[in-house]
Amino acid sequence: MPSDVTEASEGVDEAENVRYEETEEDDNVSPTDLSEMLKEGTKESHDRAENTQFVKDFLKGRIKKELFKLATVALYYTYSALEEEMDCNKDHPAFAPLYFPLELHRKEALAKDMEYFYGENWKEKIQCSEATRCYVDRIHYIGQYEPELLVAHAYTRYMGDLSGGQILKKVAQRALKLPSTGEGIQFYVFDNISNAQQFKQFYRARINALDLDKKAKERIVEEANKAFEFNMQVFDELDKIGALLTEEAQDGGLPVHDGKGDLRKCPYYATKLGSFFFYYKYINLHLWGNTANSAFCPSLQARGTLAAPITLAWPC
Numbered sequence: 001m002p003s004d005v006t007e008a009s010e011g012v013d014e015a016e017n018v019r020y021e022e023t024e025e026d027d028n029v030s031p032t033d034l035s036e037m038l039k040e041g042t043k044e045s046h047d048r049a050e051n052t053q054f055v056k057d058f059l060k061g062r063i064k065k066e067l068f069k070l071a072t073v074a075l076y077y078t079y080s081a082l083e084e085e086m087d088c089n090k091d092h093p094a095f096a097p098l099y100f101p102l103e104l105h106r107k108e109a110l111a112k113d114m115e116y117f118y119g120e121n122w123k124e125k126i127q128c129s130e131a132t133r134c135y136v137d138r139i140h141y142i143g144q145y146e147p148e149l150l151v152a153h154a155y156t157r158y159m160g161d162l163s164g165g166q167i168l169k170k171v172a173q174r175a176l177k178l179p180s181t182g183e184g185i186q187f188y189v190f191d192n193i194s195n196a197q198q199f200k201q202f203y204r205a206r207i208n209a210l211d212l213d214k215k216a217k218e219r220i221v222e223e224a225n226k227a228f229e230f231n232m233q234v235f236d237e238l239d240k241i242g243a244l245l246t247e248e249a250q251d252g253g254l255p256v257h258d259g260k261g262d263l264r265k266c267p268y269y270a271t272k273l274g275s276f277f278f279y280y281k282y283i284n285l286h287l288w289g290n291t292a293n294s295a296f297c298p299s300l301q302a303r304g305t306l307a308a309p310i311t312l313a314w315p316c
Contacts, residue, residue, distance in 0.1 A: 034217050035204035038155055041221035045228035054235040054242075058168060061175040067242045068176060069117045074132040074234050075187060076110040081136040082153055083107050085143025094148035094216075097206045102192050103199065104158050109186040116183045131237040135230035142223070148216060152223035155207065156231075161188065162196040 029036050049055065054071075057063065083105050090099045114122040128136065142149040169188035178184040193199045212220070 032214075033208040034151075034210060034212065034220065035155075035207045037217055037221050038152070038207070038224055042156070042224050042228060045225045049228050049232050049235070052232055052235040053239050058171060061171050063172065063175045064242055064245055065176055066245055067238055068172060070129070070241060071234075071238055072110065072113050072117065072187065073126045074129060074238075076107070076114055076126070077128045077132050077136055078139070079106040079110055079157070081139040082150075082157065085139055085147075085150060086154070088143060089147040089150060092147045094210060094212065095150050095154075097210060098151060098154055098203065100203075103190065106161070106187055109189060112186040113184055129234070129237055131230070131233040134233065138226065138230065148212070149220060149223040151207065151210065152220045153227050156224050156227040159200060159203065162190065162193070162200055166196065
């Protein structure tokens, strides 16, 4: 049985839970509060992300099932990296107050979605795309060298999941004819949070209470914008892959497809590649080998082939 949101996550005492239960909208938010700086400082990036073709199509309920599966794969790798670094830095003073694994962590939920879409041997059937690899590499870098910047990625991901993510959950379930019991969309289900709005207010208060100077706050806002940029690169990659899929988009209204589309319907798969892995590598190689986005990611520049080792030297 899922625990109530007010049950303590690791490192949160009973008194703090009481404050969480009683948290209300704060009318005294200061422009210098980090949560407000993040909100204002990422508005442009947020708007750009919402206006990518992938997101616009998603919100209209026009989703290709194979593309939705690949998007879920990208989320699995992203959250695996993020939560690994959070676990490693759970006692770091600049991040510890935001460590709520029971309430927020998504890796296990995404693993359930992977099994639903790809079967028991799903780990053998998925692969981290180039755009996602850039995102993952950045997360691991800051986890090791600049843990305070994890705040930016936690804010960008989890606050979004508890907000617009709940809309996407309903759209995907309806458009893809997913089971009403929640299979395939466990990522969007937060069993240990009974009131998302209250939790978001509580989490923002925790962000504002972090002992950070102005420069550190500004760097976190800058990192949050980078997080949006990484997400947009993933969306752009999915758009390019989607253009090569012959599967019709699912629709939130009357079904336009039987919902059983797979990569074998793509002529690239059938005529050139013969397996999912080769298909996906083909897409990555030809879509990301020489694009403007590659300049943003040292991982792409450092690799001559997809099999080459990853070497990163992110600037501070």
